[in-house]
Amino acid sequence: MSPILFYGVPEGCSFGSIVALEWSGVPYRLCRVEMPEAVSGADYARINTVGETPSLLLEDGRTISESMAILHHIGARAIGNGLGFAQGSADFDRLNQMLAFLNTSFFKAFGPLWYAFEHPLAPEEKQALMAYGIAGVEKAHHTLERLLGGREWLFGKGPSLADAYFVGIARWNDFHKVVDRRQFPGLDRLYERMQQEAAVRFAHAIEHRLEAKSSGGFRGEVDLAEALGLLKQAA
Numbered sequence: 001m002s003p004i005l006f007y008g009v010p011e012g013c014s015f016g017s018i019v020a021l022e023w024s025g026v027p028y029r030l031c032r033v034e035m036p037e038a039v040s041g042a043d044y045a046r047i048n049t050v051g052e053t054p055s056l057l058l059e060d061g062r063t064i065s066e067s068m069a070i071l072h073h074i075g076a077r078a079i080g081n082g083l084g085f086a087q088g089s090a091d092f093d094r095l096n097q098m099l100a101f102l103n104t105s106f107f108k109a110f111g112p113l114w115y116a117f118e119h120p121l122a123p124e125e126k127q128a129l130m131a132y133g134i135a136g137v138e139k140a141h142h143t144l145e146r147l148l149g150g151r152e153w154l155f156g157k158g159p160s161l162a163d164a165y166f167v168g169i170a171r172w173n174d175f176h177k178v179v180d181r182r183q184f185p186g187l188d189r190l191y192e193r194m195q196q197e198a199a200v201r202f203a204h205a206i207e208h209r210l211e212a213k214s215s216g217g218f219r220g221e222v223d224l225a226e227a228l229g230l231l232k233q234a235a
Helices: 015-024 067-077 090-109 111-118 123-148 161-170 172-176 185-195 198-207 224-234
Strands: 004-009 028-034 055-057 063-065 218-222
Touching: 004 015, 004 198, 004 224, 015 067, 015 161, 015 198, 028 224, 055 067, 055 224, 063 067, 067 090, 067 161, 090 111, 090 123, 090 161, 111 123, 111 172, 123 172, 123 185, 161 172, 161 185, 161 198, 185 198, 218 224
Parallel strands: 004 028, 028 218
Antiparallel strands: 004 055, 055 063
């Protein structure tokens, strides 16, 4: 059995894990999880008790949740091609630091905007929440621009797990129409460069159910019922 990545739509941060799997060359399958309906349902709770995506079902029946854990697992399988690094090495620590910023400050900045979008609120409450969210997103972009430091990629001399995770979150800015990314020239160039990556085009096509051409180890999609059956067999 190939690992199965459970990815959330629409606009799930699991997008970055799809990109990373494509880059890794590791054989894998995908399972689509509609948000907020299926992701909060009893069936998916058997995969992830927190009710969030992504999750990764491994060949031995174990499941991994949380983007950072999944990305590091993928990286560990792809150390030979430079996608991951040995734990304790300087490269691992620097990559982990960048992923941690993306997973905390950059990700959480959009939280108030998603809450305002998904929940009925009084006009004044929504306005206050939106203002708070916009300020946070602007600050996170300024910080990440400094961390990029004029380089082409967030880490190293080529695309990394950090860039994969970045592109899945950065697109939320386009959804919520918060900042003009051109104010942050380094991030703007990085975002546009990532759109040309075959793995990113593949992930977009998968999410929108368009014809998707894999350049990695994609072995097809399974539905949630089939994935749960495989989980039971592995147990």
